[in-house]
Amino acid sequence: MATAESGSARQRRRLIVGVKDSLRALRVQLSLLNHRVGSRVALKDVDLDCLDIVGAQGPLSPSALARLAGLHPATMTGILDRLERGGWIVRERDPGDRRAVNVRVVPGRNAELFRQYAGMNTLMDEICDGYSDAELEVIADFLRRTGAAGQVATDRLEAE
Incomplete structure (x- = not known):
């Protein structure tokens, strides 16, 4: 045995x-x-990451974005400058606090990114078609939990 x-x-x-x-x-x-x-699309990898975070969680203050991206605020300024020059984001005054600035994506501009990822999205649809709804639920749960574990591991490294 x-x-x-x-x-x-x-x-x-x-x-x-x-x-x-x-x-x-x-x-x-x-x-x-x-x-x-x-x-x-003339963006650095870190620019894409920040654009994705703002798109998913924005509008955000630059300091909140820096925290979420794990970047120094001074680094964030350069990234936001590039994204703004490229027409990907806008900086706007926070209506609740005129001294504060929020960053949001320019909605129409993201269509260019969607076109770039269209091939991968199509391939992902084809892969997902091979799984049952129950299997997709397990896969989605696994990926969510893996993402959360990555966040915990990142936070632990930052705390060291």
Whole structure:
């Protein structure tokens, strides 16, 4: 019985290592995709990251964006300058506090990014078509929990 249990434990460990290896490979491929897209639209990788954060959570103050992106506020100024010059974002006075500034995306401008990612989105749709609704729920849950774990690991590194 001990042999079957140890064989089962080894098999589970191999599966877990396979998931981690796949996530690493996915990270690399998505990084390469983002780099290629950024090159086509004249944005640095970090610019794309910040634009994505503002699009998902904005409007945001520059300091809130810097915190979410894990960047120094002085670095954020340069990023926002580039994004504003490119017509990707606007800085607006906060109506609740005229001294404060919020950053928001320019909605029509993002269509260019969507076109760049259209191939990947189509391929993702094709992949998802091969899974049942229940399987997609498990995958989505896994990815959410993995993202949350990444946030915890990042926060722990920052606290060290």
